[in-house]
Amino acid sequence: MFKRLALVATLLVAASVAQAHPHVWVTMKTELVYDGEGHITGVRQKWSFDDMFSAFATQGLESKEKGKFTREELAPLAKVNVESLKEFDYFTYVTADGKKTALSDPAPDYYLDYNDAVLTLNFTLPLKTPVKAKELRVEMYDPTIFVDFAFAKQNPVSMAGGKGCKADVVVPREMTFEESKKLSEIPADQTNTTMAWGAQFANRILVHCP
Amino acid sequence: MTRSARSAWAQAALVVICLLLVFAALDAALAQPFGMSRNTAPVEVGGFTGWILAKQAEFYRQFSGLIRAAKTDGSAAYTLMGISFLYGIFHAAGPGHGKAVISSYLVANDETWRRGVVLSFASAILQAITAIALVGIAAVLLGATAKMMGDTVRIIETVSYALIILIGLRLLWVKGRAFLRLLRAEKHEHHAHDHGHDHAHAHDHAHGHSHAHEHAHGQPHGQPHGHAHDHGHHHHDHEDEASAWGHAHAPEPQELAGQHWLRRGLAAIVAVGLRPCSGAIIVLVFALAQGIFWIGVASTFVMGIGTAITVTAIATIAVAARQFAGRLAKGKPGIGMLLIRGLETAAALVIIVFGVALLTGYMISERMMGV
Numbered sequence: 001m002f003k004r005l006a007l008v009a010t011l012l013v014a015a016s017v018a019q020a021h022p023h024v025w026v027t028m029k030t031e032l033v034y035d036g037e038g039h040i041t042g043v044r045q046k047w048s049f050d051d052m053f054s055a056f057a058t059q060g061l062e063s064k065e066k067g068k069f070t071r072e073e074l075a076p077l078a079k080v081n082v083e084s085l086k087e088f089d090y091f092t093y094v095t096a097d098g099k100k101t102a103l104s105d106p107a108p109d110y111y112l113d114y115n116d117a118v119l120t121l122n123f124t125l126p127l128k129t130p131v132k133a134k135e136l137r138v139e140m141y142d143p144t145i146f147v148d149f150a151f152a153k154q155n156p157v158s159m160a161g162g163k164g165c166k167a168d169v170v171v172p173r174e175m176t177f178e179e180s181k182k183l184s185e186i187p188a189d190q191t192n193t194t195m196a197w198g199a200q201f202a203n204r205i206l207v208h209c210p
Numbered sequence: 211m212t213r214s215a216r217s218a219w220a221q222a223a224l225v226v227i228c229l230l231l232v233f234a235a236l237d238a239a240l241a242q243p244f245g246m247s248r249n250t251a252p253v254e255v256g257g258f259t260g261w262i263l264a265k266q267a268e269f270y271r272q273f274s275g276l277i278r279a280a281k282t283d284g285s286a287a288y289t290l291m292g293i294s295f296l297y298g299i300f301h302a303a304g305p306g307h308g309k310a311v312i313s314s315y316l317v318a319n320d321e322t323w324r325r326g327v328v329l330s331f332a333s334a335i336l337q338a339i340t341a342i343a344l345v346g347i348a349a350v351l352l353g354a355t356a357k358m359m360g361d362t363v364r365i366i367e368t369v370s371y372a373l374i375i376l377i378g379l380r381l382l383w384v385k386g387r388a389f390l391r392l393l394r395a396e397k398h399e400h401h402a403h404d405h406g407h408d409h410a411h412a413h414d415h416a417h418g419h420s421h422a423h424e425h426a427h428g429q430p431h432g433q434p435h436g437h438a439h440d441h442g443h444h445h446h447d448h449e450d451e452a453s454a455w456g457h458a459h460a461p462e463p464q465e466l467a468g469q470h471w472l473r474r475g476l477a478a479i480v481a482v483g484l485r486p487c488s489g490a491i492i493v494l495v496f497a498l499a500q501g502i503f504w505i506g507v508a509s510t511f512v513m514g515i516g517t518a519i520t521v522t523a524i525a526t527i528a529v530a531a532r533q534f535a536g537r538l539a540k541g542k543p544g545i546g547m548l549l550i551r552g553l554e555t556a557a558a559l560v561i562i563v564f565g566v567a568l569l570t571g572y573m574i575s576e577r578m579m580g581v
Contacts, residue, residue, distance in 0.1 A: 021266035021304060023489055052274045055499040056492045060355035080357055145263070 022148035025050040028140060029152050030205060034161030038209060039130035043092060043103070043138060044160070047121045048152075054119035057081075067117075074112035074119075081121055082110055091142050091149065092125055096133035104128050136207040149203050157205050165209040262303050269297040273493050273509075280505050287505055294509040298516020301489065308333050308482030309521050310564055311374055313528035315478045318381045318557035320536065321471065323529045329475050330521040336483025337490075338514030340366070342507050344486055345494040350503065359491065366484055371569040373481035378561030385558050389551035396544055487513070 031044040049057065057077060063069045085091070086105060094101040103125045110123035140149045150171075151157070157167050272293050279286035302309070312333060316326045348354035348362060490510045497506025535553055539546030 021263055021270060021301070023270070023492060025271070050274065052492050052496045056495045057356050059349055059495050059499070060353045060358065077355075077357075148267070 022145055024053045024147045026147055026149050027152050028149055028203070029156055029158070030138065030140070031158045031160055032136075032138070032162060032167065032205070032207065033124070034159065034165075035130060036161070037132070038162065038165075039132045040096075040127060040136060040162065040207075041130045042107070042124050042126040043094065044124045045090075045092065045122070045140075049119045049121070051117055054114070054117060057119055058114065069112075069114040071111045071113065074114060078110055078112040078121065081112070082106055082123060088142065090125055091140055091147065093139045093141075094127065095137040095139075096131045097135055101131055102128040132209070133207075134209055136205075136209070138205040138207070139202045141202040151203055159207075162207070162209065165207050168206045168208075170204040170206060262300055266297065266300045266304065269293050269300065270489060273297075274496060277493070277497050277500055277502065277505065277509075281500055281502055287508075290505065290509055291512050294512040295516045297489075298513035298518075299520050300516075301487070301513070302334075302517040302520035308337075309524045311377075311482050311561055312478060312521060313525050314557045314560045314564070315377065315381075315475075316525055317528050317532045318385060318554045318561070319471075319474070320532060320554070321475070321529065323526060325471055325475065326525040326529045327522050328472075329479060330525050331515075331518040332475075332479045333482040334514045334518035334521055335511070336479060337486055337517065338510045340484055341486035341490040341494060342510055345491055345498065345506075346503075349495060349498055356495070359495075363486065363488070363491075366486070368569065370481050370484040371565050373477060373484070373565075375562055375565035375569065377477050377481060378558050378563075378565055381558035382555065382562060385551060385554040389548070389555045392548045392551055396548055487517070489513075 027048045029046040031046075032040055033042040033044055035041050058069060058074075061069060061073060061077060063073050090103065090106070092103060094103060104127070106123040106125055110121070113120045113122065142149065151169055157169050159165065159167055273290070276286050276290040276293060280290055312326070312330055315321075316329070321329070344359060344362060344366075348359050352358075354362075490513055494503070494506040494510060497503055497509070532553070535550060539550040542549075
């Protein structure tokens with residue numbers, strides 16, 4: 001009797017950390033914007049949504065041509081998107097020489113494009129204070145895994161300015177089953193370890209400047 | 211304390227721990243706590259749950275391709291149904307779908323397993339209907355935008371979470387008072403053995419009457435609710451008599467517990483079923499955009515069946531634990547019934563806590579992004 005209870009209890013503990021799964025897939029291209037003195041001033045994002053979310057988001061929108069939307073027709077939706085992203089820090093995190101760097105709200109020139117049934121959000125996140133860093137880290141992820149971010153296969157990262165700096169893209173690799181098992185063996189109260197482990201699998205840009 | 215009393219406490223403690231684990235599991239499974247700092251790295255993913263997560267995403271990802279293919283290819287529609295079913299099973303392991311509320315409700319009301327199955331299935335199918343109705347009415351008839359649908363969902367959420375709180379409060383009222391009454395009855399029994407019995411008995415009758423009256427007053431809802439309440443009270447009046455006597459081990463009278471269980475359960479079904487699955491909404495809108503809304507409808511119902519199975523599985527564990535606790539309690543006069551009432555009161559509290567956490571946004575059941 002007690003053995004059975006113990007088994008049930010163990011199963012429940014094992015099952016106890018279930019989370020949501022992605023409902024939105026974003027393919028992204030990122031451009032790092034520098035000024036003339038080697039300071040990074042902003043992060044320009046170009047996020048393409050998956051076809052299901054693109055259809056969902058454009059549902060009910062008026063357009064002159066059926067199946068096609070102009071930037072003006074999409075402007076209200078773009079506003080809604082950008083405003084709701086604010087709550088999630090725009091899923092973008094910048095660290096300059098190990099220090100967390102704050103980002104401001106997007107520049108007002110953001111817009112949505114709709115091509116081949118794919119909705120793409122373009123916006124620029126200016127840094128609160130432009131910074132010059134030897135090692136810059138830019139990461140995009142949703143900690144609640146509702147949105148799945150992935151770099152575009154071609155030209156995922158570009159630089160506007162920043163002469164002499166070199167950007168490397170760290171594409172998250174799939175966690176192997178052994179690694180997932182190892183992860184689950186880490187005691188639950190050692191959250192820092194697991195967070196650090198999880199961070200290995202984020203989409204990351206590493207920029208080295210002279 | 212005698213050795214048998216100590217072992218009774220130990221067994222009861224083990225049962226409580228098991229139930230708490232069920233609730234903890236459901237709690238973690240249900241919640242996307244926004245108390246969690248958003249600046250943290252991606253959430254840690256355990257081995258087993260990471261696998262469930264990966265499976266969910268894998269099935270969900272296939273929807274768009276299958277829906278597009280189903281436009282021209284009939285066999286793709288069948289595959290779509292199969293994937294929808296599997297998705298429903300795995301997806302219900304994540305936040306939402308009322309696992310914790312249904313299970314706590316079953317524990318608090320000591321419902322049978324069969325009724326637990328009915329409640330689980332009814333709420334899951336209602337969730338499917340709500341999603342279909344939302345997209346059907348909002349998108350098809352009213353040409354609503356995603357934002358409007360999102361706003362509608364938020365209103366529905368508020369109603370659903372408020373209902374959950376109300377259910378929990380009502381259960382707390384019923385079970386909590388029974389628990390306190392037993393606590394007082396127990397104290398009386400320990401003081402004066404012979405007199406204690408009569409005392410507790412008289413105590414109970416008086417309470418029984420005032421109870422029914424208080425409820426008649428406090429019931430502004432319609433007739434059906436009034437009936438359910440009265441029956442609920444008669445039910446536990448009988449139970450309390452048995453325990454107040456202390457030595458009467460007669461099985462709890464089930465007849466009055468049986469009637470109107472569906473009416474009582476209706477509130478739980480509606481509270482849980484009202485909130486549609488956001489994945490289903492996105493799939494439905496996509497199917498609509500592809501011109502095959504009805505295939506989306508079928509897919510949603512099949513998802514609902516898969517969800518129902520998972521919720522039923524969790525509910526089964528909850529009912530089994532509760533029945534195990536009940537059997538233990540029957541062997542321990544007085545203390546046993548007290549612990550049972552304590553368990554049921556705890557279950558009612560869990561429901562309230564869930565409702566409040568969901569309503570205040572501390573816990574997120576599911577999320578619609580950007581709209």
